Amino acid sequence: MESKKEFISVPMNERNGKPKDLFFIWFAANIGILGVVYGAMIVGFQLSFLQSALAALVAALSFVLVGYISIIGKNNGITTFKLSRAAFGMKGNWIPNFLGWLNLVGWLSVNVVTGTLILNSLSNVLHMSQNHIITVICLLVFATLVLFSGLLNQDQLAKLQTFFTYVFGGLTLLILVILIPETDWHQLMTMPNGSWLTGFLPAVSIIMAGTGISWSIAGADYSAYQSPNSKNASVMNSVVLGAVIPLFVIMFVGILLSTSVPDIAVSANPIDVIGQALPSWITVIYFITAVGGLVPQCIISLKSARVNLETLNIRVSDRTSLTIHGAIMILIPIYVLFISQDFLYNFQLFLGLLGIGIASWAAVFIADYYFNRKDGYDIALLSNNGAHIVNRNGVISWFLGITIGFLFTNTDFFSGPFAKGIFKDNSLGLLLAFISSYVCFVIVQLFFNKEGHGDGTKSSAK
Structure with a gap:
């Protein structure tokens, strides 16, 4: 591992981003056709059409959580x-930080599995024989494509995400x-209408876990490169x-499609x-x-995973980082594709379990x-x-949640x-x-921390 001086803030000469860059980064990250599966999952909670559409919108x-954290990143120029070290303490932040890294590489692996399945399906359309060798080739091709993206700097990332937004966003709309x-x-x-308590709320929470809550850990990683003159409202x-x-648009179509293709929400692929629901002339x-819709999500996951690794004081070269994450991107999909062979089940299990830890972290972070x-x-x-080793307020609130x-x-x-x-x-x-961690932090802040500064004092990050 390399020994490097730690730079807390992004250098001012790199803080030249504009709010529109963030628009394209997050637009591109959400054009994946997997959103159709989300929509079908919502209907699977036995909701009516209007309930399903409302659940998709709320989820x-x-x-908004990512947007709020993005403002914090812009205001301070810090990832x-x-x-998060302020809310948890230097050592207290290690476990949430590691959980965030695990969430990112998990999402990365899930998307690589999906990309492999897509390329496998494409090879079938092109009349190539289906076997394990073809699947391995598809896995290696997609993983290599993602790894090359890890060499991009922030400006190149913004330009590439803009390209993906226009090209693959347009194709997705078609x-x-x-x-x-x-x-x-x-x-x-x-x-018929389903239960608002046992149907609507669970549907919203599982989609939130895979969207806004899951991506909250990456919000400031990109807004930290924004110009300090960017307006908070614009960000x-x-x-x-x-x-x-x-x-929302893609999930809405998933809701519509669930009536004619009910197997979407239960299929392994x-x-x-x-x-199969499309005309043959457009399948390729x-x-x-x-x-193309999956690659932007992988780019964000890979870049933020590298940032999180460095925040854990694991400072490695670009080549070593790509090697570490590349190995994970290969090994986990191999397990899912050749051993488990049940993609959607593992996907939902992954979202639910990691989502609890990330939700609690997000609540403490924004409350602090x-x-x-x-x-x-x-x-x-x-x-x-x-000397800010452990912020007891943050750690206790997180653990309780x-x-x-x-x-x-x-x-x-x-x-x-x-x-x-x-x-x-x-x-x-x-x-x-989420609610428990936030409420716990508020109670501790109001009744047991009279000075209102956590375990440290406030001052400008400039």
């Missing part, structure tokens, strides 16, 4: 988990327009609109099922579009900022050499003692984790 608006006529409108409009609007517009374009850091972060709280979240969650690995009734077999534990 997509979870990107997400370096800022595919969606072709899919819409497949809708069984009578069935759609006659679906918020660019992030939220850039993410919500494509995500949902992308292939969607392809569809699969290319699907691959609101109460203690609005005037800026004290660099001493963010430095490796600082996670504990409550798991107590109300059941999976194949364990069953929380309170995961019964309305909490059984859903992801409401994630929302409880």
Whole structure:
């Protein structure tokens, strides 16, 4: 590992980004055709058409959390988990930081699995024989494509994401327009209302886990490169609109398509099922579009994973970082593709479990900022050499939220003692984790921390 001086803030000569850059970064990250699967999953909670559409919109608006954290990153010119050191302390931040890294490489692996399945389907359309060798080749091709993106700097990333937005965003829209006529409108409009408590809320929470909550850990990683003169409102609007517009539209089409292609939400290869619903003349374009829509998500995950690794004081060269993440990108998909062979199940399990920890982290992070850091972060709280070792307020609030979240969650690995009734077999534990961590931090802040500065004092990060 390389020994390098730690730079807390992004150098001013690199802070020349504009809010529109954030719009294209988050738009491109949400044009993936997998959003159709999200829409079908929502309907699977036995909701009516209007309930499903509302659930999709509310879940997509979870990107307000990413927008808020992006403002914090812009105001301070510091990436997400370096800022998080103030809320948790230098050592207290290690576990949330590692969990964030795990979330990013997990998402990266999930998207590589999806990309491999898409290329596999494309090879089938091109009349190539289907076997393990072809699957391995597809995996290596997609993983190599993603790894090359790890060599991009911030300006190159913004330009590439803009390209993806226009090209693959347009192609995705074309595919969606072709899919819409497949809708069984009578069935759609006659679906009965489901339970708002046991259907609507769990549907919203599972999609939030995979969208706004999951991406919150990367919010400041990109806004830290924004010009200090960028307006907060512009940053918020660019992030939220850039993410919500494509995500909601694609999920909405997934809701419509669930009536004519009900297997989307239960298939081991949902992308292939969607392809079968299209006319044969456009299937090749569809699969290319699907691959193109996944690459931007992988780029963001790979870049932020590298940032998180450095924040954990694991400072390695670009080549070593790409080697580490490349190995993970190959090994996890190999397990999913050749051993587990149940993509969607592992996908939902992954979202639910990691989402609890990330939700609790996000609650503590924004609560700490609101109460203690609005005037800026004290660099001493963010430095490796600082005395700010553990922020008990943040760590206790985070741990309490996670504990409550798991107590109300059941999976194949364990069953929380309170995961019964309305909490059984859903992801409401994630929302409880977020609320519990936030409320706990507020109580500690108001009643046990009279000075209101956490474990450190406020001062400008400039």
